[in-house]
Amino acid sequence: MIEIQNLKKSFGGVLVWEDVSFKIEDGETVAIIGRSGCGKSVLLKHINALLVPDTGKILIDGSNIFELDYVDQRIMRQKFGVLFQGSALFDSINTFENVAFPLRYFTNQSEQEIHDNVMQSLEYVNLENAADKETSELSGGMRKRVGIARAIVLKPEYIMYDEPTSGLDPKTAGEINELINGMANALDITSIVVTHDMHSVLEVADKVAFLDQEKLSWTGAVEDMKNSEHEELLSFIKASEYQI
Numbered sequence: 001m002i003e004i005q006n007l008k009k010s011f012g013g014v015l016v017w018e019d020v021s022f023k024i025e026d027g028e029t030v031a032i033i034g035r036s037g038c039g040k041s042v043l044l045k046h047i048n049a050l051l052v053p054d055t056g057k058i059l060i061d062g063s064n065i066f067e068l069d070y071v072d073q074r075i076m077r078q079k080f081g082v083l084f085q086g087s088a089l090f091d092s093i094n095t096f097e098n099v100a101f102p103l104r105y106f107t108n109q110s111e112q113e114i115h116d117n118v119m120q121s122l123e124y125v126n127l128e129n130a131a132d133k134e135t136s137e138l139s140g141g142m143r144k145r146v147g148i149a150r151a152i153v154l155k156p157e158y159i160m161y162d163e164p165t166s167g168l169d170p171k172t173a174g175e176i177n178e179l180i181n182g183m184a185n186a187l188d189i190t191s192i193v194v195t196h197d198m199h200s201v202l203e204v205a206d207k208v209a210f211l212d213q214e215k216l217s218w219t220g221a222v223e224d225m226k227n228s229e230h231e232e233l234l235s236f237i238k239a240s241e242y243q244i
């Protein structure tokens with residue numbers, strides 16, 4: 001379980017948000033939504049301690065990640081898989097090596113173990129035939145799927161998706177949403193999805209955290225979001241051109 005408690009962050013005296021508190025239960029999928037620049041990616045980067053807050057705590061399975069030493073923080077980070085914005089694949093290596101990267105960096109697995117784990121991850125995302133492809137040969141949807149294969153290769157407890165459907169056509173975006181749901185069910189992963197895509201929110205999320213006006217403005221179940229009378233949330237949803 002992830003417990004975010006009274007988090008506050010500013011950069012050079014400029015406040016991003018304050019008093020952000022919510023819980024992510026095991027097995028849940030939470031969508032973090034809000035306007036550009038409201039601090040969604042900054043919040044993701046706190047959840048695996050890539051950024052440190054001004055004040056507040058994040059408890060991962062009971063431990064405050066900001067109080068861990070270097071070694072324990074490194075161990076904690078291995079509980080997380082991350083699909084970065086834009087997929088962030090290395091151009092100079094093929095699909096297999098992109099997915100193998102976390103195994104080579106974090107583990108001492110043999111070549112055979114690396115091969116088996118990479119191929120298993122590629123099968124999950126239906127790309128077992130693309131292992132030899134160079135990054136430049138992959139479509140946008142395939143890049144996202146390779147990014148997801150890389151995110152799950154260490155068999156994480158938690159997976160964070162930063163804009164998983166951005167830049168994709170609706171059909172390919174739908175396939176990525178199905179993959180996110182499939183991953184959550186088959187691998188029992190707890191998922192955190194940063195997105196602007198309200199269709200994706202409705203497809204994948206159990207819970208929503210809405211950042212607005214330098215705070216966590218609304219949080220609750222997706223079903224409650226549909227019936228909410230929260231003015232800013234409704235206006236955000238309306239502006240996303242998705243009618244619910």
Ligand SMILES: Nc1ncnc2c1ncn2[C@@H]1O[C@H](COP(=O)(O)OP(=O)(O)OP(=O)(O)O)[C@@H](O)[C@H]1O
Nearest residue numbers: 011012016034035036037038039040041042043196
């Ligand atoms: N390392 C940093 N140093 C200084 N300011 C930063 C840093 N990272 C983010 N910011 C600022 O924090 C604010 C929130 O950024 P963030 O990337 O989290 O927004 P976002 O909600 O994810 O936006 P988008 O939807 O456009 O990706 C922005 O004003 C950004 O310029």
